[in-house]
Amino acid sequence: MAPSQQNPSSTPKITKRYRRKKIKLFFNPNSGEAKSGLPTLEDILRMLNEYRFETDVFLIEPNCDLEGGIQKAFADGIDLFVACGGDGTASSVGRLLAGSNATLGIIPMGTQNNSAYAYGIPEDLAGAVRVLREGRKLKVDVGQVTVNKKTVNFVEILSVGLVTDLFQPADDFQHGNILKIGEFFRTLFAGKPADFEIKADSLTEPLKATGHVLLIANMPVVGAHFRLGKRSAMQDGKLDVMFFQDSSKLDLIAYMFQGMREGIVKDEKIKHILASDVSVKVSPSMAVMYDGVPFEEGHLEVSILKHALTMLIPKSSRVRQTT
Numbered sequence: 001m002a003p004s005q006q007n008p009s010s011t012p013k014i015t016k017r018y019r020r021k022k023i024k025l026f027f028n029p030n031s032g033e034a035k036s037g038l039p040t041l042e043d044i045l046r047m048l049n050e051y052r053f054e055t056d057v058f059l060i061e062p063n064c065d066l067e068g069g070i071q072k073a074f075a076d077g078i079d080l081f082v083a084c085g086g087d088g089t090a091s092s093v094g095r096l097l098a099g100s101n102a103t104l105g106i107i108p109m110g111t112q113n114n115s116a117y118a119y120g121i122p123e124d125l126a127g128a129v130r131v132l133r134e135g136r137k138l139k140v141d142v143g144q145v146t147v148n149k150k151t152v153n154f155v156e157i158l159s160v161g162l163v164t165d166l167f168q169p170a171d172d173f174q175h176g177n178i179l180k181i182g183e184f185f186r187t188l189f190a191g192k193p194a195d196f197e198i199k200a201d202s203l204t205e206p207l208k209a210t211g212h213v214l215l216i217a218n219m220p221v222v223g224a225h226f227r228l229g230k231r232s233a234m235q236d237g238k239l240d241v242m243f244f245q246d247s248s249k250l251d252l253i254a255y256m257f258q259g260m261r262e263g264i265v266k267d268e269k270i271k272h273i274l275a276s277d278v279s280v281k282v283s284p285s286m287a288v289m290y291d292g293v294p295f296e297e298g299h300l301e302v303s304i305l306k307h308a309l310t311m312l313i314p315k316s317s318r319v320r321q322t323t
Contacts, residue, residue: 018052018133021080023105024073026093028060028085031109038109039125044084047129060089070096079103080312082132086110091155091291098142098153098308105132105312114156114221118234120317136315139307140234143218147288147296154290155309157222158302160214161194161286195283198243200275207271209245216241216278216302235322237306241273278302 025048027041039047041057048055056078058069070093073081081097083090084107094104107128108116115121119138122128143154196214198207215222217240220233229240244251247269278300285297313319 020052020054022054022056022076022078023048023080023082023132024069024078025055025057025082025084026060026066026069026089027057028089028109031085031089031111044107044125044129047125048132051129051133053129053132060085060092066092067096074100074102080105080132082107084109087112087114087156088292090115094155094309095142095153095291097310098305101310103137103310103312105135112224114219114223114225117225118220118231119311119313119319121314131312131314134315135312136317138235138311138313138317138319138321140309140311141218141237142305142308143216143239143290144303144305145216145288145290145295146301148298150296152290152293152295153305154218156217156219156291157228158216158288158290158300160216160280160282160288160300162212163215163289194286196243197281198241198273199279200241200273201277202273202275207243207245207273209243209271211244211247213244213247214242214280214282218304231319232322235307235319237304237322238274238276239278239302239304241271241275241278243271243273245269245271276304 025044027044029041045055045057056073056076058064058066058073060066070081079102081093081102082105083093086108087110089110090104090106097104106116106119106121107125108121108123113123116123116128121131143158145152145154145158193210193212195210196208198214200207215228217228218234220229220231221227228242230236233240251267251269280300280302282299288295288297288300
């Protein structure tokens with residue numbers, strides 16, 4: 001049952017007796033603004049208490065010290081972290097947990113919930129909390145990008161070019177701000193292509209071409225459930241590199257809608273590369289974004305951190321651990 005249809009104040013009858021366990025809950029009060037009927041923080045804490053979780057709450061707000069909150073939880077001996085919000089919340093916590101012994105769980109409350117969708121995590125509150133108790137662990141990859149000697153991790157996707165420019169008005173629009181549609185189309189029509197040189201460990205020679213968009217994905221689905229890779233894409237040790245070579249803006253719009261319906265689009269203009277290490281030069285420089293966060297402009301060096309993050313997913317999930 002979708003969050004907008006459930007009764008968030010109802011609690012399940014729990015017959016199994018669990019040990020008390022302390023967890024850190026990262027709650028984003030602004031997630032899912034375009035949805036109605038979402039559980040409140042009180043509802044979530046009540047449900048967690050039913051499953052005998054002792055919950056330390058951290059509110060994700062502008063300029064909050066997320067890294068400091070995570071380090072404090074480590075100092076308190078907490079090893080289960082729960083991202084309660086949308087994909088941005090899950091990614092921001094996951095990036096900081098990469099390389100640690102901690103486990104990340106998700107209570108999806110966002111607009112798209114791609115991470116929950118990819119792992120098979122239920123969108124209803126009781127189902128998501130049950131996974132925190134009864135789910136299984138999955139080791140997943142984390143991407144890493146360096147631009148201008150600045151290095152950051154990313155969980156979902158890295159974008160270069162027009163998609164980066166369009167992200168904010170598109171995100172505002174899907175969160176209910178319909179006035180942003182004008183800004184979206186103005187940005188779309190104003191975008192200019194650039195010359196790309198893409199090197200990858202799976203290519204025998206560089207790919208040199210002109211384009212508006214380069215996507216480097218670690219997750220199988222992004223955006224409005226736009227499928228970019230296979231089901232195990234988040235733990236195969238590879239990045240899905242999608243370069244839209246010589247594609248017009250109308251082509252890009254068509255690819256977007258077709259991808260939401262049919263998965264990966266088959267077109268000779270779309271170069272799909274699987275690689276562990278990628279180097280990208282763009283002239284003139286274009287905007288870069290990781291997991292929805294604006295980044296530097298310049299030469300990119302991208303790599304994969306194999307199985308760097310531990311996720312809690314349902315036992316019934318179709319995603320199976322690779323060796």
